[in-house]
Amino acid sequence: MIRERVDRLLRRLTTERQFPTQGRTLFIDLERREVRPAYAPRRLVDVFLGGRGLNMFYLANLLDPSLEPLNPEIPLIYGAGIGTGIIPSASRGNLTSWSPDSRILLDSNAGDYFPSFLKLNGIDHLILYGRAANPTLLYITGGDLEFRDATPFWGLNNIDMRRRMAFEFNGAWERDLAMINITEAGERGVRIAGVMAGPKSLHARGGGGAKMGSLNLKAVLVQHLLRLDYAYPAKVSPANRDIARQFMNTGVGKILHERGTPFLYKPSRQIWAMATKNNQETVWLDALDSENFDPFRPDMNGCFRCPVNCRPMNDVTSVYPDDADLAELVRHVEALGYNGKRYLKGDGPEYVTVGKLGPNIGMTKPQIVIYLNNICNDLGLDTSATGGNLSWAMELYQRGIISTKETGGLDLAWGNYKAVAELLFLTAKTEGFGRVLAAGSGAVDAGFYPPEAVKYRMTVKRTMQSDPHDARILKAFALGLAVSTRGFDHLRNRVTLEINARINDEPGYKARLYGGPVSGKPTSYEGKEIAVKACEDIYAVGDSVGMCRFTTKLFNSPNLPGYEQFVEQIRNAAGLEYDVEHLQAIGSNIRGIERMINYSLGVSRKDDTCPERWFEEPVRGGPYKGEKLDRAEFEAALDRFYRLCRLNEQGIPTLEWREELNRIVFGYNVTVRIPRAILVVPDGAITVTQETPTMGALLDRLSREYPLLRKALEDEDSLVNVAINDEMFVEGIRDLPLRDGDRVELVQAFSGGGRRPPAEGK
Ligand code: SF4
Known part of the structure; x- marks a missing residue:
């Protein structure tokens, strides 16, 4: 099944590099030891950029929610950002899959040297699937990938693994070697095992180590670097120097x-x-x-x-x-x-x-x-x-x-x-x-x-919870933790500047920073959705650039590099002309697709919340004694966040936006409106993204996925007629052809004198 999905996906990718610094996406079948390279087409780069963003595009296309997270047909995806290895502190890459721990989206960002070495070997993404017959090491050098036997290294933990690899490959970490690897915990499927990216750096949250272990993949090792061609080579280094100066001149840069x-x-x-x-x-x-x-x-x-x-x-x-x-x-x-x-x-x-x-x-x-x-x-x-x-x-x-x-x-x-x-x-x-x-x-x-x-x-x-900060006091933190797409996590959208007096004391400045009025009172809920959205968007873009969170604007300081610097270096290095608004839209697109992935895994509004303890038990002392979360205020802030982010009442993109995203992500969308009397679904409609040539095939598919609908279709008292693009059909329904972009409406045709479709409905 994964191979069919890969085949379908490859038909939508390209064999031509789309811009000078673009690296290949390698589809790696570990079971068959096959590698198939491709490039993400420009239209996808324009929507998801790279790194985390494109990882989501790949996962959405390859994920089969009917399986289990550790099934080898669920892919493990690695992505370097579009600026990884190019911009100072853009040294990051994202590891993405379906989490065997939380059972929602697994997406984990880490740095050290591996993401940059990968990018500087002409590779942007690795799509790993299939269980290798034996413990396997993927060795990349000069842009080429080889399968090696990892049996001698199986069972090694991180310290010994790094020593052995440096010895076996006669290399030195940070000079000519970089690696991601699992430890014994990952091999044994421990749900809290990450994927090591260095002596300490770790792709954490969600059990990526267990996922990598399920593929029998011990490590991916990269040796030596190639040079990238830049679109405007003379401009890259001076702009990089400005960026480095910018974050080293901030107080937070110095203390870090x-x-x-x-x-x-x-x-x-x-x-x-x-x-x-x-x-x-x-x-x-x-x-x-x-x-x-x-x-x-x-x-x-x-x-x-x-x-x-x-x-x-x-x-x-x-x-x-x-x-x-x-x-x-x-x-x-x-x-x-x-x-x-x-x-x-x-x-x-x-x-x-x-x-x-x-x-x-x-x-x-x-x-x-x-x-x-x-x-x-x-x-x-x-x-x-x-x-x-x-x-x-x-x-x-x-x-x-x-x-x-x-x-x-x-x-x-x-x-x-x-x-x-x-x-x-x-x-x-x-x-x-x-x-x-x-x-x-x-x-x-x-x-x-x-x-x-x-x-x-x-x-x-x-x-x-990833962060040790208890968020009963700071309501923006609490909202951010609740809506984070990978669970209880501060790195998706934390509004760290809520504890910065200068920002809270200058309403105009704060409003400019977040794009709208946000209360200066940390304990207030007012406007906090604006701040959370602003952070979520820029951090998603930062992850797709490959920029470290600590050096991205709004995380710890308002004076760190942000959209403007990303725009400039994407132009200088990759030759892609974007503006700030375009990058902001990319941030929203990433949130949208992540929420759609999570929804397919059973996540909805009920899950965008905080632990009961934060609603029930107040802080017992200190300057904010008595603070806890107020459920009504919190829910109201969540409603505002959803509206601001074009999300429906279940926390997924509104129907119109979902249709747009589906066409981009899956290359196909048919919308099916269903009467509430038959089935209650968000927006009263289901969007179908797998090619479905006829109405009969569509009804069969929906019947398999929605038992209530099947029952209604089988029930003679509840005959269902069909309108396609507002044209009503009452016979020969199963043979009606469907095309991408069609809007179908199921119309309940009650027997015994109830509402009937108009006879002239054609
Ligand atoms: S600021 Fe970020 S990229 Fe730089 S050393 Fe620290 S973690 Fe790594």
Whole structure:
């Protein structure tokens, strides 16, 4: 089935490069060891740009929602942005699929060196499908791809895998080698395993590691770089220098360069918005403020040609073995049979990790958080999902819903670092209570926890919160987390500037920044939908350019590069003439298609919400004591967001927009209006995107998908007539031909004197 879908899709792509820097899309059948190259046609680039945007185009065409996420016929898609490897800090790529953890859209952005190396080998997208017969390594060099046997590397975790690859390929990371790879956790289908993109960088959220493991794909390795041809070569470097200067001149650029993202911990803690103990509390110790990590940060590192270098290196050997807790933790890891001292040095942590492995599970010391972070980096565990699942288990333990009987003797008391470390290793191996964490947010469905445990699961759309910031106070944050297309995630649309006094104190400036009036009061709901939409659009475009979120306008600073700089460098490098409005429309298109993908996976308005706890339990202290989410206000803000974003009451594009997107994405659309008495669907209509040559074929297809409709069609008392493009037909219906763009209306023809179609209806 996937091969038929690929065949159909390839017929709509092209064999000609569309602009000088465009790379190929490689369709890689791992089972058959076949590679088929193509290029995205210009009309698709104009609508989805590249990276995340085009990934969505490919996924929408290849996704079969009747399967399961780990079925090898569900593709895993990698995409470098249109500016990846070209613009400074545009070092990012997106990994996209159907999440085996949340069971909604999986889309994960990461940097380090792999996306740039891929792009600089003339490849923009990898579409991976089919299960390889044996563990496989894809090796790319000089733009060519080879299948290699990965059996000798199967079972290796990240540290050993990187050492072995550098040795086997006689290369050096960051100089001539870059890789994405899975660890043992991914091989074993752990739902909280990511795809490693470096010593620390990880494609997180959604279980990409498990998905890659289901294809028997251990790694994709790229060696050496080619040069790209630019449309206007003389203009690229000067514009790049301006962009680099622009972000290094911002306050946030400087602090990122000095300390990395952990600087964000303190502002959240100070306003009592730091998720603590599974969000039961919202404030934690100043011991984890970023300055307390200074003694353990020997250096900073970063992604491909990024001057910010925001990634902290770490080394806690200065307090080992004097720090009794750390010494005890190392001893415990060694007693479990692992090399305990290898985790005394490493990369990171990011702010997310500090929050998720700090306050959220009750850890108090930077050196302990660092050590646990280093274990996760080696095991390929996503620290946000891991931290979320740990804190969920710990609250269940605290409440007596589970006990040592279920945990296999592990004492899951808050702050018990030895139990946490042990559980990380068990999770990666899917052994003991680790099997429960390995099931991710589906632990209740898998029968590991009783149904009441769901009440304490801090998820949106079954995704654990990515960000440790508790959003009961800042309503724009809450709205953004609720509507994020990949679940409970801050990187899709977070309006970080809501905690920036200058912006809140200048209404005119704030309105210009977001394109409309937004209340300056962080706790107000007024206008917050405008801010969330503005962020969502520019971040989607940033991901399609390949730009890092930290250096994209509106995320952390209003003075970072944004649409204007993207327009300029897309013109200089790729020779494509877009303007700001065009890029904004691309951002909306990406939101639209992501929502359509999610809808096909069962996501609708009911899922655009926040955890109950945020509606029920107020913040207990600090400057915003008493704040929580108000359900009526929240729903009203959600309604406004939907209207602003051209979404219908179920949160998918309105019928008219859906028809437009379908024609672009699938090259085909037939709209079928159905009476509400027969079937209630959003906008009263279904859009069909698979070629359906006759009315009979259409009715058969709809009958399979909608049992209520089948019943109505079979029911003699409810005969259904048909209008096509406003022309009524009452006989010979099944043979009527259908064409792309047709609008069909099913008209209920009641027997026994009810409403009948007009006899002259033809
Ligand atoms: S700002 Fe940091 S994470 Fe972003 S590209 Fe630069 S080094 Fe990488």
